[in-house]
Amino acid sequence: MRLLVLTLLLFQSSLALCEEWELLVQKHGIEVYGAHETKDGLIPFRSKAILNHPFERVLTVLLDADRKPEWSPKLKSTKVHKKISNTSYILSEYYNTPWPATDREFLMLGELFPEKDKFTLTAKTYIDPKLADKDHIQVDIRKLVVTIEKINETQTAFEFIFLGDMKGLMPAWLVNLIQKQWPFKFIKRLNTQLEKDDIVPGQIFKDIDWRNQTTPDKYNKSN
Template identity: 30%
Template structure:
């Protein structure tokens, strides 16, 4: 019953999600293996946003079970390593930390994220909104769980979302959008040249990993 109480509190209209939900201005960059990737310019930023889309051959709740499994990030999210669940505030809100493994000589980047889940009814569309957190805003106990590694640059500004739209009892459409200001001395041209790979390989791997047997019994959505 507690989970459904939280669901009632977090049922929101899609208009309340991040502004990246707008559909204008996207340019198709890659369409391969059932995954479509788009990019677009972002006002007052040298770095492009990306959007990836594909269809998962599973029901909505199995997709959400994967999203609930922080440790599994390394199995499907492109360049993800060292994921840590900092705190699960409720079934629909959590803080997590992950490192983006970037090729040498570029320093790895880390993300400290707040994930907030909401669902539209009656469509059952679920959005997992992602925004960066300032470690200084965390409680002392949570801040101590954030690794202190001088060789990794903490990204100060990123926002986006995963959106899951049930198509039927065996298929779920997923949309992954993100815009990141990577912090530190990284040329925008370099970052923009790699931005297509992140959603492409993330969604391609997600389609396989989400079919794992351990995700079959999660049914809150």
């Protein structure tokens, strides 16, 4: 019982970082925030932007797992292991990691929360040795929240919050790259993808039931 209480206190302390964001990058309409890496290796970042594209188009691109490697930085491939429901999936994303670090896998439970003119995607680590790729280090995802909200017919607000332990060897320069450069490039390349002429809804997008609107719990909501 004492160990459980201590674990919960440490976890809550880590999440408190999200209230201490420091602006790291601000250019091209993109803002990237960070907080200090914790003793237990957690790396937090937060990125925000106004995308000059319609809400539905932004959502179409974000939910297309098959095409995400076209634009997401360092992403080699994705795999949907299991569809639990129309709003819940077990999936993996496999990332190239610069030498001397080993490539990473984000094996996660992803959940979708459709609302009127708003959409939230959340993810957390999913543990299953049968699904984990032995050639990748498994990232411990404590908090991953992507929120988009319609501003008007041509603009969409975007926010991405991440708090996780990349595990394994992680040099200081690589931590800096993940916290500053990756979130900025993610939004920049998302914008590039949105400009393409061949954007069409994928199966995950098609399966969303907009009549069944839900909201993420208090823990997953953006600060």
